[in-house]
Amino acid sequence: MIDIRGFLKQTTKGSKSTKYIFVSGGVLSGLGKGVTAASLGVLLKEQGYNVTNIKCENYLNLDSGNINPVEHGDVFLCEDGLEADLDLGSYERFLGREVGFKNFTTMGQIYSTVIERTKNLEYGGATVDAIPYVPEEVIRRIREASMDYDVVLIELGGTAGEYQNIVYYEAYRIMKMTLPKDVILLHVTYFPAPSHINELKSKPTQLSVKALNSMGIQPDFIVGRGELEIDDKRKEKVAYFCTMNKEDIISNPDCKSIYEIPIIFNRQNFSQKVLTKLGLKSRKILITDWKAMVENIYSKKENKVKIGIIAKYIATGDYELKDSYTSLLESISHSSWHEKIEVEIVFINAESLEKKDAAAVASLKGLDGIIVPIGWGARGVEGKIEAIRFARENKIPYLGLCYGMQLASVEFARNVAGLKDSNTEEVNKNAEHQIIHSIPFEAKYQKIKGDGASMRLGAYDCILKPGTLAHEIYTKHAAFKEAKKNLISERHRHRFEFNNEYRKALEDKGFVISGTSPDDFFVEMIELPRKTHPFFLATQAHPEYKSAPLKPHPIFIEYLRAIWAEKAKKK
16 A cells, blocks of 8 residues: 555655646436536636646546447547546637647556556565555556646546445545545535426535535535526535535535536636635635626627538437537637627538438538538447538638548549549458558557557647638638648558559549648648639648637637638628
8 A cells, every 4th residue: 555645745845735626427318427527627717726637537448549429428539649537628718728648548448457467476475455546546646746836636537426436435535534635525516407397405405415525525616507596505415514614515506507617616716616625725716707708608790690510420219419529519600709600500410411312412412611520430430421412512701620531532532533432441441542551560650449450549740732712711810830831740540551653643633632741641630722612622641639718729710700701702
């Protein structure tokens, strides 16, 4: 066993200790622990503290990369190549700070590490029981991610009372016992308002806190989620039954935009209360930039456009799930607020287009813009290609992201370059023209992801060709990594690449390769000449993972501007 106190005290800077805020959840999943943690982080950052976030997941997967997005939502891609839970996207977008491997841990990672260390006799021949060795590995990871930070927010996956996450709560209990002045816990719970009763009910929160108490844990704050504000009567009731002060019950009601939550918290002096419990200085903060942004979000937009997303990860039972495309939707929203243009998003099922469903085909005709986003496998591919053809032929502004670039290349090869039997190796290994194919593994480019499959993951550089639309966009927004070299950097997450044998054949027909890797090996961006199409741009990268509400990504800004310009011409 490790000396917890000595181990954690290694995070001190001078005489000042790192402070730890655990964020747990109760009653049901999907309440918004991640957004709660990110919103409080905004306020603590505004208070002048150096803040970071950590997510602790329950599952045995080593990362989120292989989980069906319909089941678990959008995979958030980090700069260092981590494929993580979408909450890490909230951390980046709210705090404006990159996160990565140190900010994300899963039960699979923890158990794998403990078992490996046992095999290597790193525990000195001890009998390695789950308690305390597994919680201590959690604490070790928290400490590693906490170096040089004043405050660390640690989000615990799942809900209190689940057997899967008990080791995380045990890690909290050990840390709280060891460093009582440096560790607190916020418990996010649900206050339902049944329609036949028409009042908020606090019993689910009481029972959730009881589950915490059974583990020897008493929350310092309760953050109450619900359709409505939590009134004083409910706060008094919860405080009485949960042995808390009424002032430590924070209301987190439904709102039109998650970006209003820091403002809601600030009205309740949440950061000041937290800092007081942690023994840190606080002050009144205005979060002026944040308020101005939210005011812009809620302002009436005179201009309106309709964008179709050709999707395949949207159905879950009888419900339509949009979490699979969270980062894309966020990026569109960021640019829409920036440009003061209201965007109506229409999800069009790629499989329905593939089957030539009349309603799906007809829905293409009413769109002002078309996006084909990330995707995997053969399902719905022909539907996506049909949508790309429609956008190209009808001069509808098109944006292709990852698979959207690969399939745009296939569509052009088939229908413009005359290479009829064109495809991607991912879909048809026997196609005559493998426009998109796999390449031999090369460590400087790729990472192994299961059973020998290789992927490009994380940030990669790209050289943009002067005179192209892509170059113009990055120039206009001063978004180059090195302007003199026409060098940009974007995040990648894919397994297959553009086949260089077809560069000339496609370029001879008007295909524009506007971005390549610095060694000219990878095709990174493609487009059509603006004399033939107003905006047709596709990238192998994922600009949606680098967009933030206070700093929208240039590609989405210019895409939206192009859509509005084309629509305005038709008026």
